[in-house]
Amino acid sequence: MSTQDQSELFNGTANVGLKDTRSVDGTDTRAIPAFVFGEELAELADHDPRIVVLTADLARSNRATDFANRHPDRFVNVGIAEKNMITMAAGMAASGYVPFAATFGAFAALLGAEQIRTDCAYPGMPVRVVGHHSGMSMGFYGTSHHSLEDIGMMRCIADLTVVCATDANHLRALLRLSLDQPGAMYIRLGRGRDPEVYPEVPDLRIGRAETVRDGADLTIIATGSEVHPALQAAEELAAGGVSARVVDMFTIAPLDRDAVLDAARTTGAVLTVEEGNVTGGLGTAVAECLFEAGVQVPFRRHGVPDEHVPVGPPAGLYTHYRLDGPGIAAVARDLLDSSKGTPA
Template sequence: MTAQDQSEIFNGTAAVGFADSRSTDGTDTRAIPAFVFGEELGVLADDDPRIVVLTADLGRSNRATDFALRHPDRFVNVGIAEKNMVTVAAGMAASGLVPFAATFGSFAALLCAEQIRTDCAYPNLPVRVVGHHSGMSMGFYGTSHHSLEDLAMMRCIADLTVVCATDANHLRALLRLSLDHEGAMYLRLGRGRDPEVYPEVPDLQLGRAELVREGSDLTVVATGSTVHPALVAADQLAADGHSVRVLDMWTVSPLDHAALAAAARETGALLTVEEANVTGGLGSAVAESLSDAGLAVPLRRHGVPDEHVPVGPPAALYAHYRLDGDGIAAVARELLDTRTRRNA
């Protein structure tokens, strides 16, 4: 039985696609510089025979095809069978391999939650479930393809590490870090168009957030796709005379409690920003952390409200929900103004 290859539909080579002269597969690869998933794993696999990559007919969408070109005998397309893919990956992990199972974030987290918990996390197997095109980056595909609940769902699974890629170099660091990590991991990726935050591959440590900007008036705690616009917002606020710290909380589980406590004490107010439903996600995790530490400081959770996102191009959706630089700056000003009035 041949695989039901849907990559052509999602990438534009099929008759129903939208290929143009810039690309043979409908997507100008110059427009997705942050999608180094397959390329980086292909290089790593040259020296690590444990690495295998699985996908569910989305090899072009996640660029797993870059790995397949280099290591075709270690690449598996299971077809449109995401749950089976995760269970197959668990079996591979139990046999001594380090499998990376990749599909859209909405399918990886929502559809495969049981398999991730029971087949991967519970037996503490080194499966790396890669949820790409997370958040609302699928835009026009609508609610069935929007992945807004995955952070909340994944972070409540015991023994599952949850991390978010910020840009291309950050993704390279995450993939390298994951190779010798014990236990299961959920890697949340965007759509490959993430602007550069890290000019070089950072030295990451699980449970340690990255301080990407110093500040003393407010701390913006961002993750994944929201880190770059948070930095843009911090620049705008600096022009208004506000000193804003930006933390890249790429490691959602485990969370960097020490960095959050320091931010609360040193800046006095926190704004969390996530391309996810605010219910149960990063903002909730930060609120829990501050509460457990007994730190009563102003906190605003900013993300997608508890609703189904309308259909539209991603950029328009980010602006609509104020998750672009201008929007984050506006929300931060509201928090700062509220804090000023309370202290008056």
């Protein structure tokens, strides 16, 4: 496309008829996680000369332009060369920098898995690989651009910290924490249009889950883009007399095992929710934790089944897979009903 770069197309600013109005209308761009990425790093870089940003021809999609405008000498657009970008970032990290290498989640985690493992995690390089537009947020572009396997893949890499941003303020907190986090990190951004969960920048600790709603009958352990609809589901369940706890398990590796076991021991059931393939992801991590601790509790993994999702608008896909508020509430009721021995 000679009249526009890739960033314009995938950011949705190109007039190609691929925008889903239900997914974008009414959202302040400053509250979009992918859009505060460059701004927050630019602010941090004003006081930290170690920070550099790399992107693979998607500076406008992830708003790395905000960083490039203020720190052009510390910004690199490598072009459509994601694997090379991650290796370049590792070299910069070996030279004393803290590089943030950003591209679509599917390209970062799937294309760059070897580089993340061998060049970043294995030698303990402080590279922050940022996978934005993950999950099904690239719905119109199909399987090649869906990032449903990244949680499962990244959590299997030794010495790699894996975190998922919940909303804009949450992302700001993660970026600040990442500056002094040892070793490599994979930072997963959701659909880029995530509603607010945290009205202010939260006080986080890597490896410690956040309980964003308390409850006694059920715990919904969600991550990233699914925390907000999990809260909506909890509201719907409360109207029917079900008290649901909602835990933001934003750190996938290392997992907060204490939060998982506490949920299993103090509430009646555990439901995990993630915008990704249930095979190997958050749900699998929680199941492993429960099994290894010998804790028995009604449990269900909820996310995308082990299949390639159809092409369509993200909002429609969330409804289709029951990953919106009403869908999660329905799955929770199924779990509770089945645990009582009644028909689901």
